[in-house]
Amino acid sequence: MPGTIRSVSLVWVVLLVCLSSRRTSVGAAPICTNGQVGCHVLSLDNLFDRVIQHSARMHGISSDLHSEFEQYFLPSKNQIGRVGRICHTSTIITPNGKENAQRMAREQLTEVILKLLIAWRDPLWHFHQSMAHHHDFNNFSSNKALEMNDMVHELRQGVEKVAEKMQVLGIISNSVTSLASPEVLLPSDSADWRLMKDYDLLYCFRRDSNKVQNYLKILKCRIVPDHGC
Amino acid sequence: MGAIVEPYITECISSNQETFRCWWSQGDFHNLSSPGALKIFYHKKAFGPHWKECPEYIYPNRECFFDRNHTSIWTLYCVQLRSQNNITYFNECFNVENIVRPDPPISLNWTLLNVSPSGLSYDVMVNWESPPSADIKTGWMRIEYEIQYREKNSTEWEALEMQPHTKQTIFGLHIGKEYQVHIRCRMLAFIRFGEFSDSIFIQVTEISTKDSTFPLTLVLVFGVVGVLILIMLIVVSQQHRFMMILLPPVPAPKIKGIDPELLKKGKLDELNFILSLGGMGGLPTYAQDFYQDEPWVEFIEVDAEDADTGEKEENQGSDTQRLLGLCHPASHHMNTGCSNGVSFPDDDSGRASCYDPDLPEQDPLMLMATLLSSQTEDVETSFNVVERAPAPERGERPLVQTQTGGPQTWVNTDFYAQVSNVMPSGGVVLSPGQQLRIQESTLATEEETQKKGKSSEDKRQKELQFQMLMVDPEGSGYTTESIARQISTPPAPPMPGEGYQTIQPQPVETKPAAMAEDNQSPYILPDSSQSQFFAPVADYTVVQEVDSQHSLLLKPPACQSPPPCIPQHPLKALPAMPMGYITPDLLGNLAP
Numbered sequence: 001m002p003g004t005i006r007s008v009s010l011v012w013v014v015l016l017v018c019l020s021s022r023r024t025s026v027g028a029a030p031i032c033t034n035g036q037v038g039c040h041v042l043s044l045d046n047l048f049d050r051v052i053q054h055s056a057r058m059h060g061i062s063s064d065l066h067s068e069f070e071q072y073f074l075p076s077k078n079q080i081g082r083v084g085r086i087c088h089t090s091t092i093i094t095p096n097g098k099e100n101a102q103r104m105a106r107e108q109l110t111e112v113i114l115k116l117l118i119a120w121r122d123p124l125w126h127f128h129q130s131m132a133h134h135h136d137f138n139n140f141s142s143n144k145a146l147e148m149n150d151m152v153h154e155l156r157q158g159v160e161k162v163a164e165k166m167q168v169l170g171i172i173s174n175s176v177t178s179l180a181s182p183e184v185l186l187p188s189d190s191a192d193w194r195l196m197k198d199y200d201l202l203y204c205f206r207r208d209s210n211k212v213q214n215y216l217k218i219l220k221c222r223i224v225p226d227h228g229c
Numbered sequence: 230m231g232a233i234v235e236p237y238i239t240e241c242i243s244s245n246q247e248t249f250r251c252w253w254s255q256g257d258f259h260n261l262s263s264p265g266a267l268k269i270f271y272h273k274k275a276f277g278p279h280w281k282e283c284p285e286y287i288y289p290n291r292e293c294f295f296d297r298n299h300t301s302i303w304t305l306y307c308v309q310l311r312s313q314n315n316i317t318y319f320n321e322c323f324n325v326e327n328i329v330r331p332d333p334p335i336s337l338n339w340t341l342l343n344v345s346p347s348g349l350s351y352d353v354m355v356n357w358e359s360p361p362s363a364d365i366k367t368g369w370m371r372i373e374y375e376i377q378y379r380e381k382n383s384t385e386w387e388a389l390e391m392q393p394h395t396k397q398t399i400f401g402l403h404i405g406k407e408y409q410v411h412i413r414c415r416m417l418a419f420i421r422f423g424e425f426s427d428s429i430f431i432q433v434t435e436i437s438t439k440d441s442t443f444p445l446t447l448v449l450v451f452g453v454v455g456v457l458i459l460i461m462l463i464v465v466s467q468q469h470r471f472m473m474i475l476l477p478p479v480p481a482p483k484i485k486g487i488d489p490e491l492l493k494k495g496k497l498d499e500l501n502f503i504l505s506l507g508g509m510g511g512l513p514t515y516a517q518d519f520y521q522d523e524p525w526v527e528f529i530e531v532d533a534e535d536a537d538t539g540e541k542e543e544n545q546g547s548d549t550q551r552l553l554g555l556c557h558p559a560s561h562h563m564n565t566g567c568s569n570g571v572s573f574p575d576d577d578s579g580r581a582s583c584y585d586p587d588l589p590e591q592d593p594l595m596l597m598a599t600l601l602s603s604q605t606e607d608v609e610t611s612f613n614v615v616e617r618a619p620a621p622e623r624g625e626r627p628l629v630q631t632q633t634g635g636p637q638t639w640v641n642t643d644f645y646a647q648v649s650n651v652m653p654s655g656g657v658v659l660s661p662g663q664q665l666r667i668q669e670s671t672l673a674t675e676e677e678t679q680k681k682g683k684s685s686e687d688k689r690q691k692e693l694q695f696q697m698l699m700v701d702p703e704g705s706g707y708t709t710e711s712i713a714r715q716i717s718t719p720p721a722p723p724m725p726g727e728g729y730q731t732i733q734p735q736p737v738e739t740k741p742a743a744m745a746e747d748n749q750s751p752y753i754l755p756d757s758s759q760s761q762f763f764a765p766v767a768d769y770t771v772v773q774e775v776d777s778q779h780s781l782l783l784k785p786p787a788c789q790s791p792p793p794c795i796p797q798h799p800l801k802a803l804p805a806m807p808m809g810y811i812t813p814d815l816l817g818n819l820a821p
Contacts, residue, residue, distance in 0.1 A: 060418040096301040098369045217368030
């Protein structure tokens, strides 16, 4: 008799545990990447928050690096044409104001974000390589360059996830071409970035990372408005 | 001569990331202070080198305002300060997002959260609103806030950690002091702060009502806890006393008489000594000294009866003999002795009831129990009292030495004897103890003197001293009559099934013929070589092997005298033994 009682109580305990675990939405389960089984699906709101945080961090690192370069090279603030060349991402049409960004369609805005992130994949990689070989820079800067490089990659994946989720939910149409073939988004004169100096590269990237951050925030507050907006 | 300060642009600031303003100053060039003397031109990098003039001047502020239509974010602006003569005094390039300094937050207020139990400090929650110019709702701007506070008369500000929410708690403010608080903010991941907000003042005076009840409850709680701890300490420290009161100990039985240490293994000799010694330096005096300080111990004094040597027939050889009731004439005394035991004053003797008529045979057992009882009186006295017969020797050692003349039909058997053999029927063969060995040696000398002068009867009687008792463990105890009969009467044919049988080891000097005539024992006696008979027999014999007939082959003791030792194969002697046993004394013949 005690044995049966024990087994029954154990079954009840297991059942209770299972039920309680189902109620708690956010558990320790991993986020689904490619339709895995047993993973926890994040809400769109949660996805947006994660991506925005990521972009903010990326922008912060690029800002720090740029300040260090400014200190190092001591360029004159009053120089006209401080930036030698136009950024290679200037060909990408981006809204440069709040109204323009709000007026832009969601699919277009998403596509712009992805274009920017894809465009910076190669230049940042090369920048990191050149930083590693330069003995002038300390390890701190080199680590930041590497981190920047990784973050662009991760952020791009995150934004792609967000776009997929939005398409699944019907928020945006399936016309986001960047998800199908990313290579289309590369600027035509993509080789220009190789001619840019490191300082200009940093300047351009700092600007573009801020763009990404802002666009993501606008997109989020438009689609999933909450108290943070 | 200080350097002349040229006109310059003070700063260009955007508060909402949608518009921005630039302020200029003429420096030392006071002639250019009139409006329109200095102009601002700007240039958007994206649109070629075409310079444009400031879209909106606010001359009283010496400010140039760029509205939304003229503001592009993420675009490089270059702004120049020119005079009317197109002399460029100042130039600055920037991105608008990098010159954003948000407006300060508004509507600061504070609420008291709680006061510390000591009544000396308190916590405050400060609330405010985001700057109205910053568009946080659409996510265009993300702002984080920094609170700073200080005591009114202090010069140093304390800054709390930046956070994006519009409320924050200040901990650890002191009662009675006045504090000044202000807040500033900046864009997330940017470095330029906006201006500080207007300050608010926080002050909390003493609150008496809360403090009055607090110490009282605290005192009560501490008092109760202290009292509890004290009680527990007392209980724990006096635990044994409490236990004594609550659960008084039960007096343990005290068994007097023999030191339990002696009953342990290996101390047989001392035990025999004590038991058989009698009053002469034996147990009584020992007991007397030992229990001198015990008030409840009674020593029963019995008149020492004169040793009547005429009554030797009772064969008061040893106390153990008397105990066992082996003395034939004394057998009936045992019965009376039991009845005499009624008058035994000491009641807690631990003896079996003497009133039981069904146990006449228990007399020796009773006597044995008497010996081992908690009585302090010695064995001799108890025996004397029980038998009511004049005990010849009160302190007499039950050794042969004192009774050299008298025939002794009884062997001095010690109370404790070692088992030397086990019969297949279950009977146990006892080996003589230490005293017996002594007796052996003494008797050997006596035997030599009396060798020829004695009759066979006497011889036999002496030889009986070496009798080995076989005690039947299944028996009801000691049968004194049978034993006595066996010993005193001519040897009857031994019955293997009977309780007791005695083995008569023959002295060395006796003829084999003499042995043969009284050889009634089932044991094989050595035939010729008896020289080594008196070799000391070990009390303990080691079993050498077990043969096919399940008989134990004991290891004979080491031969002391080399010549008599004739090593023989033990197995050769086996077939002649009907029961397959070898007595220890016979082993000497077989093997060394």
